[in-house]
Amino acid sequence: MPIENIPEVYIKEKEVNSGLLVYDFKMTSDVVKSKVNLSMNMFSFLQVGKKQVHFSDTSIAVNSQQSLLLKKGNWLWTELLDTETIYYCKLFFFSEEQLLKFLKKHTKNVQPAANDVAYFxxxxxxxxxxxxxxxxxxxxxNSSYSANLLEIKFEEIMLYLLAKYKAAFEYYLHSLISKEVSPFKNVIESNVYSNLKLEEIAFLCNMSLSTFKRHFTIEYKEAPGKWLQDKRLQRAKDLLLEGLLKPSDVYLDAGYNNLSNFSIAFKNKFGISPTDIS
Incomplete structure (x- = not known):
């Protein structure tokens, strides 16, 4: 699946001179785990549909009663139609320069929390x-005053959200200018029990699949496919031993698309079928 460079794909000109951009995004079919390289921080004001975003260490799902502020980076997006035949959200992009100008004018020089996340x-x-x-x-x-108008609207929504969410939003805004990158191992450990494929985890690490495999083998002394499979199968076995879940409840989270393949892999590793665990 090709990587979408956003907001570049929406920009007619070569650059956004004001560091601000509003774009109405609409679609009429579901998109699952689309690879997105987000080069600007972005408000996603969801109005019709559902949205899920996978980050390097977590994921978040929202409906049309919620919106997201997303940090720039490599993310996986799932956008789904709801009861309507269209998905619609208004995207509002802003550059780091615009953010710094706003923070200097309206907030204190706070330090972001150590456990800052990529979304609000x-x-x-x-x-x-x-x-x-x-x-x-x-x-x-078309307005000759568009840049000034957009700056006022950006300042308006940021001030409103500061008033609404207070310190939590202020700390989040400061975390957006942090230059720290999630360590490679942190991305891996956060997705051990997800059903993401190797290619998708590599994307979240901002690596090609071949680079990811090489880096993984150096770090863990084992091929990533086997390492993840062993971890996920052991987790599935532990859940089945608790007696609350059936094999049909755990195979997806173990990284398998169907119950049959999961059962075969499970038996190859443990010598028994998952249905034999009471």
Missing amino acids: VIENDDYIVSFLNSLSILNLE
């Missing part, structure tokens, strides 16, 4: 609905 969940409310309507009314592309 926003609960949609009447004010946000009104804000999005105002963005839709503005003819930002």
